[in-house]
Amino acid sequence: MAESRLELKPGALVIAGDGSCGNLKHLFVHATKRRVVALVVQRDQPFSRPVIVPLTQVAEATHDEIRLHISHSQMAVLPRFYPRCYGVVGKGRDYGLGKVLNGTPRSGRNGRPASGMLSAHLNTPLQTCTHESPLTAYVLVRLGQRMLYRDGGSAHMLSLLVNPCGRIQHFVVQHGRFVKQTFIVPTNRVEQFGPHGIQLSLRCAARSELLVYRSDQDIAADIEHALWQRETLHEIDHRAIEIIVRNGVVDLRGYVLRPGSRDLIEQVAQATRGVRAVENHLVADGEVVYAVSQALSNDPRTRGRPVWVHVQRGFVFLSGEVPDGATHAAVADDAGSVPLVRGVINQVRAPGIALDEAEQRVLQPPIGREVYSLDMQLGHVERVVINPANRLVTALVVH
Numbered sequence: 300m301a302e303s304r305l306e307l308k309p310g311a312l313v314i315a316g317d318g319s320c321g322n323l324k325h326l327f328v329h330a331t332k333r334r335v336v337a338l339v340v341q342r343d344q345p346f347s348r349p350v351i352v353p354l355t356q357v358a359e360a361t362h363d364e365i366r367l368h369i370s371h372s373q374m375a376v377l378p379r380f381y382p383r384c385y386g387v388v389g390k391g392r393d394y395g396l397g398k399v400l401n402g403t404p405r406s407g408r409n410g411r412p413a414s415g416m417l418s419a420h421l422n423t424p425l426q427t428c429t430h431e432s433p434l435t436a437y438v439l440v441r442l443g444q445r446m447l448y449r450d451g452g453s454a455h456m457l458s459l460l461v462n463p464c465g466r467i468q469h470f471v472v473q474h475g476r477f478v479k480q481t482f483i484v485p486t487n488r489v490e491q492f493g494p495h496g497i498q499l500s501l502r503c504a505a506r507s508e509l510l511v512y513r514s515d516q517d518i519a520a521d522i523e524h525a526l527w528q529r530e531t532l533h534e535i536d537h538r539a540i541e542i543i544v545r546n547g548v549v550d551l552r553g554y555v556l557r558p559g560s561r562d563l564i565e566q567v568a569q570a571t572r573g574v575r576a577v578e579n580h581l582v583a584d585g586e587v588v589y590a591v592s593q594a595l596s597n598d599p600r601t602r603g604r605p606v607w608v609h610v611q612r613g614f615v616f617l618s619g620e621v622p623d624g625a626t627h628a629a630v631a632d633d634a635g636s637v638p639l640v641r642g643v644i645n646q647v648r649a650p651g652i653a654l655d656e657a658e659q660r661v662l663q664p665p666i667g668r669e670v671y672s673l674d675m676q677l678g679h680v681e682r683v684v685i686n687p688a689n690r691l692v693t694a695l696v697v698h
Contacts, residue, residue, distance in 0.1 A: 304468065304546045305360035308458035309442035312364040313340050313352075315371050323365060324349050325380075326440040326459065328467070330492045335465040336437065338365070339380045350377040354465045362458075362514040438492045445496030446472050446484065452503030453496070457481065460546075470497070471512050482509035513573030515544040522549065525567045532563060538663075539612040540564070540581070547575035554613035554641060558583045582639050584610040590637045591615055600629040606647060608634070613641030614661055620648045627652050635689055643689040662692045670697045 311323045325339035338352045352367065352374070359366040367374075444456040454472040460483070461467050470484040490498045501509075519542050526532050526540075540553035549568045555561050561581040568577045587610040595601045595608070604626060606619040615634045621627050627649035634643045644659050664670075670677045677697050684694040 303463050305357060305461050305463065306362055306458050306471075307335060307338070307360055307365070307461060308362060308471075309440075311360070311362075311458075313338075314364055314366045315369060315374055316367065317370045319343065320367075320371055320374055321349075324441075327351070328438050328440050328459075328492070330438045333467045333486050333489070335459060335461050335467065339439075340374075342374065349380040350374060351380050352377060362516065440497075446470065447493070447496045447498050448501055448503040448506075449499065450502045450504075454482075454506075456497065474506060480506075481512045482506055483512045484509060510575070511573055513547075515547070518547065518549065518571055518573050519544045521571050522568050525571065526564065529563070529567065532560060532567075538665075542568070547573060549574055549577045550580065551577065552580045554582050554584065554587075556584055556612070558585065582613065584612065587613060587615065587637070587639045590639050591634045594633040594637050595630065598629060598633050600626055601633055604630070606630055613639070615640050615643045616646060617643065618646045622649070624649055624652050631689060640690065642691045644691075645689065660691075664692065664695060670695065 307323065307326055309323050309325065312319060313321050313323055321340045321342040321344075323338055324341045326335055327337040327339070328335055335354055337354060338357070339349045340352050341349045352369075356368050357365060358368050440456070440459070442457070446454045446456055448454075454474045456470055457473050458471045459467055460469040460471065467486045469486060470489065472482055472484055474480045474482065484499065484501070488500050490500050492498075522542050522544075540551070540555070543550040543552065549571075551564060551568060555564070561579065561583055564581060565577055565579045568574060588608050591608050591610070595604070595606060601621075604619065604621050606617060606621065609616040609618070615637075617630055617634060621630065627645070627647055630647050631643055631645040634640060634645075642661060642663075644661065646654060646659065648654075664680050664683065666680055666682065668680045670680060679698060680695055681698040682696040683692045684696070685691065686693050
């Protein structure tokens with residue numbers, strides 16, 4: 300699986316533990332270590348000042364939203380962000396990164412140097428920077444920050460892709476005024492945080508070498524659409540396939556009828572724009588048939604018994620006839636012990652065993668699906684109760 304990643308996009312919705320609380324305004328970046336240390340969040344309360352949120356309080360960050368570990372009440376006691384304390388020029392002007400904490404220390408509202416304020420807020424001493432003045436260690440990055448090419452061209456930053464520790468992995472930049480293109484710039488292509496923007500080691504003409512950026516949600520939607528368009532894949536039950544996209548890496552999970560469909564789905568995913576890699580964990584029904592048959596033949600209780608195995612999109616249907624109830628139970632246990640199995644429907648006949656129609660139903664309601672009674676909506680599926688013996692859903696928790 301792809302390494303966990305945070306996407307920090309200025310302007311993204313910020314959600315505290317108990318609800319929406321504002322939007323991301325700026326990012327504090329350690330210029331030398333290329334590491335995001337804090338977020339400046341503009342709260343959605345009237346007349347409220349932005350607050351400085353340490354990156355350690357970020358639980359999850361995607362293209363559209365940032366979720367925090369803390370609540371609204373904890374947000375209220377965070378230190379306020381005053382632009383003049385950090386050398387930020389007024390709104391609407393192009394303030395370069397070199398103007399942030401550059402030159403003479405600026406005092407905060409309480410008379411303390413701005414660098415000392417940020418250090419206290421983050422609980423991280425600025426003196427960890429060994430080859431530069433503490434005042435130039437941190438820079439302030441904003442939405443639309445200029446990215447400068449070596450030959451004079453420029454682009455604008457849309458977001459930062461960082462690992463959970465804050466280390467910057469890529470810059471997401473946008474080119475063009477009318478025909479916009481979005482690319483990923485590796486952090487090793489950044490030379491410095493200069494006085495007029497972020498200086499790149501690339502020439503403008505070399506941007507064709509960069510990987511096109513697309514959000515995980517857009518990639519997943521395009522793959523699903525492409526699968527629907529393939530006539531050769533119309534036999535697929537799309538509810539049995541899960542497409543997970545994380546950091547541009549596609550993880551395919553679920554069940555298909557035959558190996559050829561599995562390979563074709565992988566090809567469709569690989570051809571989708573913005574995909575970095577594909578991890579194919581799809582299982583063909585034939586693989587499940589073989590695995591269950593092996594489990595039955597390896598068990599002395601079921602070896603040689605006339606039991607037939609049929610698999611449909613991961614669900615195992617057992618039929619045939621055995622001499623007693625113990626063997627009937629052993630057949631189901633063996634099939635349920637196979638990790639590839641999605642569920643077991645035991646239709647094997649045995650003396651004294653009556654088949655329960657309720658146990659033969661295959662129900663797999665997805666979490667979040669609406670639930671209705673005969674005359675009204677009851678709510679949504681919050682969780683399901685699964686029988687560990689046959690892996691079938693036996694009850695729903697509706698909220």
